Amino acid sequence: MADSPESAPPEPCTCSALRRATRAVTTVYDAALRPVGLRVTQFAILRLLERLGPTPVTRLAAEAALERTTMGRNLEPLERRGLVRIAAGQADARERVAVLTEAGRDAVATAMPYWRDAQTRINARVEPGSVAALAQALTSAAS
Amino acid sequence: MADSPESAPPEPCTCSALRRATRAVTTVYDAALRPVGLRVTQFAILRLLERLGPTPVTRLAAEAALERTTMGRNLEPLERRGLVRIAAGQADARERVAVLTEAGRDAVATAMPYWRDAQTRINARVEPGSVAALAQALTSAAS
DNA sequence: CCGGGAAACGTGCATATACACGCTTCGTGA
DNA sequence: TCACGAAGCGTGTATATGCACGTTTCCCGG
Secondary structure (H helix, E strand, C coil), rough: CCCCCCCCCCCHHHHHHHHHHHHHHHHHHHHHHHHCCCHHHHHHHHHHHHHHHCCCCHHHHHCCCCCCCHHHHHHHHHHHCEEEEEEECCCCCCEEEEECCCHHHHHHHHHHHHHHHHHHHCCCCHHHHHHHHHHHHCCCCCC | CCCCCCCCCCCHHHHHHHHHHHHHHHHHHHHHHHHHHHCCCHHHHHHHHHHHHCCEEEHHHHCCCCCHHHHHHHHHHHHCCEEEEEEECCCCCEEEEEEEEEHHHHHHHHHHHHHHHHHHHHCCCCCCCHHHHHHHHHCCCCC
């Protein structure tokens, strides 16, 4: 008898809300990048590689806060398309070093304006800083 | 000669930051729900079904802001485990109505405290309202 | 120099997500 | 009533994500 059948709405799940927002945003970016044939995930990896230079998979994953095996898998379509090359480690034979190819560099350059477009549109809807803060506060939440 | 080689860091991608945060948060929730054998995605669907009652797939997808076929696919593991039952539409033979079973209702009840734990921990790191606002502002961003 | 723990990876498996197509069923206007 | 556009779905295909396990290679202490 505490509350009537249809009293208060259930507390929304923070995670689900976040996932929902991410889906929507991802759709916008993916649609924008469509003409280039890249997804935002792939674009991000290429940009990361451009910034870091040749990088072993494990470190690349750490930089992106991605599970190691996920990064490995995400590199596959990029390698198939010749945007990334995977080389064996020089000093360490265990390492597999991801290298941005010329085609990959070109792809980033070509995609940039399309990304910019989506970025501008989304940033108009939210404080870019708030998302950054959110990511900052949550990225290492796996306590 | 505008800027030196390693001058300003590139503007961070809002989408990638958001995806990153979502991955981290999802990991926390999934880990918390692990003992129950549910993922946060599945938990969310079950809760949604509990709130809406028997609902056709398309409407369920709309409620969750999920792609229709994605919702259909996401229901499969739940149906296999007997937490959800898919019935043919009564009035409309085209419809496939998702129904929460008793086992499904029990699963939600069992999972609740585990979810609560993750929810509390995450909400301690961010303003729950800010995420809600973010979701609100972005969910229908596919202009 | 060698034996064993640790580091860097790959694979198998299961989900999550979305787009492009194609099929079936509904409802409605002519 | 009947052809036809629309609504509700499923399937095929491709990526994204992460966990559990197993393998190879390093490196270091004895």
